[in-house]
Amino acid sequence: MLVLPGKGVVLASAFEYLKMPGHVTGQVMTRSSIGRIYVTTATATLVHPFYRGCLTLEIVNLGNAPVELDILSRIAQLQFHYCGEEGEAIRDAVSGRYAAATEPEFPDFTSDESEYLKLRAFRPHPRRRREEQGGSKD
Amino acid sequence: MYRLVRQVCDADTLAIPFPIITYINSAMEEFPTVSGASGARILLLATDELNFLHHKLDAVVKVCHDCPIVPDFPSNVGVIAFPYTERNSICLNSLLFHELGHFIFQKARVEEQILPSLHDLDAKLETVTSRGMLFGQPVMLRMAKQTILSWCNELFSDLFATTLVGPSYYIAFDRLIRLSGSDQQQQTEFFGRHPADLFRKKLVAEWLIRDGWNAAIDKADKEKANAHVLSSMAEAAILDPVWTYGLDNSALALVMLDSFLSVVPNVKESVKEISAHLSSQIDDFEKHYGAITASLVHLCVPKVQRGENGGDVYPSPVVVLICGSLLLRQDLSPIFELTGRKPDDMQDRLWVEDRLNRLVMKGMEDCLILKKWCVQ
Numbered sequence: 001m002l003v004l005p006g007k008g009v010v011l012a013s014a015f016e017y018l019k020m021p022g023h024v025t026g027q028v029m030t031r032s033s034i035g036r037i038y039v040t041t042a043t044a045t046l047v048h049p050f051y052r053g054c055l056t057l058e059i060v061n062l063g064n065a066p067v068e069l070d071i072l073s074r075i076a077q078l079q080f081h082y083c084g085e086e087g088e089a090i091r092d093a094v095s096g097r098y099a100a101a102t103e104p105e106f107p108d109f110t111s112d113e114s115e116y117l118k119l120r121a122f123r124p125h126p127r128r129r130r131e132e133q134g135g136s137k138d
Numbered sequence: 139m140y141r142l143v144r145q146v147c148d149a150d151t152l153a154i155p156f157p158i159i160t161y162i163n164s165a166m167e168e169f170p171t172v173s174g175a176s177g178a179r180i181l182l183l184a185t186d187e188l189n190f191l192h193h194k195l196d197a198v199v200k201v202c203h204d205c206p207i208v209p210d211f212p213s214n215v216g217v218i219a220f221p222y223t224e225r226n227s228i229c230l231n232s233l234l235f236h237e238l239g240h241f242i243f244q245k246a247r248v249e250e251q252i253l254p255s256l257h258d259l260d261a262k263l264e265t266v267t268s269r270g271m272l273f274g275q276p277v278m279l280r281m282a283k284q285t286i287l288s289w290c291n292e293l294f295s296d297l298f299a300t301t302l303v304g305p306s307y308y309i310a311f312d313r314l315i316r317l318s319g320s321d322q323q324q325q326t327e328f329f330g331r332h333p334a335d336l337f338r339k340k341l342v343a344e345w346l347i348r349d350g351w352n353a354a355i356d357k358a359d360k361e362k363a364n365a366h367v368l369s370s371m372a373e374a375a376i377l378d379p380v381w382t383y384g385l386d387n388s389a390l391a392l393v394m395l396d397s398f399l400s401v402v403p404n405v406k407e408s409v410k411e412i413s414a415h416l417s418s419q420i421d422d423f424e425k426h427y428g429a430i431t432a433s434l435v436h437l438c439v440p441k442v443q444r445g446e447n448g449g450d451v452y453p454s455p456v457v458v459l460i461c462g463s464l465l466l467r468q469d470l471s472p473i474f475e476l477t478g479r480k481p482d483d484m485q486d487r488l489w490v491e492d493r494l495n496r497l498v499m500k501g502m503e504d505c506l507i508l509k510k511w512c513v514q
Binding site: 103 | 436437438439476477478493496497499500504507
């Protein structure tokens with residue numbers, strides 16, 4: 001039993017281990033009964049083709065009252081969409097930093113670093129620009 | 139008590155190999171009452187020490203009993219600990235079954251069954267001790283008995299763990315020896331509390347071959363991907379070096395070694411007796427090895443199979459553990475190819491191994507939960 005206090009959040013994991021085919025995407029959504037007690041179960045809802053792993057759920061209690069959630073209870077639903085023809089994808093591939101996860105994992109921003117550095121080079125922070133030009137730190 | 143409380147406070151209680159301890163506790167329920175371990179509850183703690191431990195609770199139990207304001211410490215609780223860094227290592231965590239063996243050795247009073255076989259130790263010691271020695275004979279006798287019983291305890295725990303998790307324990311123990319970095323000579327030396335590493339490895343390998351694990355792996359593994367594990371087990375079983383006691387090869391040390399070797403059959407008998415109710419995992423292993431390994435190679439949790447009568451068939455969690463341990467000793471290039479990661483890159487290798495370890499744990503957990511679910 002998980003007791004989620006009012007405005008509380010928890011990073012959880014679905015029990016089911018998914019292996020998506022190459023021509024199907026998925027979308028995770030809160031079940032309506034759970035939504036009616038002001039709990040949402042997912043914020044990043046897209047499941048990619050070929051994804052495999054246990055879905056990570058960001059459970060948020062938007063209400064003020066504590067909510068009890070049973071372990072293994074049904075709180076989310078998954079909607080599937082075709083995004084191509086079966087057999088179109090050439091071969092199975094596992095990619096992405098959270099692939100084959102079996103537990104909730106904390107975010108990993110390290111693989112975004114090169115992108116972040118490019119953006120920072122595009123428009124440096126004013127203080128850093130002054131520092132680089134030999135100006136005062138203040 | 140402080141050591142235990144500190145570990146409980148420090149530990150992140152969710153960061154333990156949950157499926158292994160759940161399996162251990164479910165196995166304890168099946169122990170016969172005569173073993174003294176029936177219905178025992180095992181608590182697993184993360185420790186900052188670089189070793190797997192079994193906490194002896196005699197002192198805690200006594201203090202709780204003697205102190206009038208403190209409730210009695212539950213007599214059926216055992217505490218074992220693992221290095222917190224190894225939380226996800228399914229392979230090394232097979233050593234937890236060895237620590238469970240220490241708990242069983244204590245609860246089942248195996249020591250009392252072995253002691254009568256050491257009745258002639260006193261006479262043997264008389265021939266090698268003299269009045270000129272630093273300690274009197276009673277002290278020497280007590281010390282020698284304690285050392286031999288300690289070796290018996292280790293050997294009992296090794297064989298008990300091998301009975302429970304088969305080749306997984308051999309692989310974990312072999313890895314631990316490699317990690318310790320000791321050379322061939324050091325591995326033949328007995329120490330104060332532990333028999334020689336090679337001696338233990340030899341007996342574990344013999345036990346596995348006796349149980350039929352060599353033949354089972356050879357039969358189930360059609361691609362012979364585990365040939366090196368099989369040859370390592372066969373080589374270990376025929377080892378016969380000269381065993382020594384540390385650096386001291388005195389007459390006293392030789393008496394102790396001789397007495398220990400004479401009670402090894404008694405230790406084996408005790409393990410057989412205590413684990414007589416446990417069913418062999420070999421049939422289950424042969425049936426599920428192919429499917430479990432194929433799922434893991436595709437980075438998937440082992441699939442549930444349909445039985446002949448249409449129902450779901452779940453392997454024992456231990457079979458998933460054994461298949462995972464064997465796979466981790468193999469060439470993982472199909473997984474590197476699937477994930478586009480490089481085998482030479484340390485980060486990539488760690489990622490793949492970590493994922494495999496977690497999948498094996500998830501597979502064990504599924505077998506435990508789904509089996510219970512179906513029964514309900």
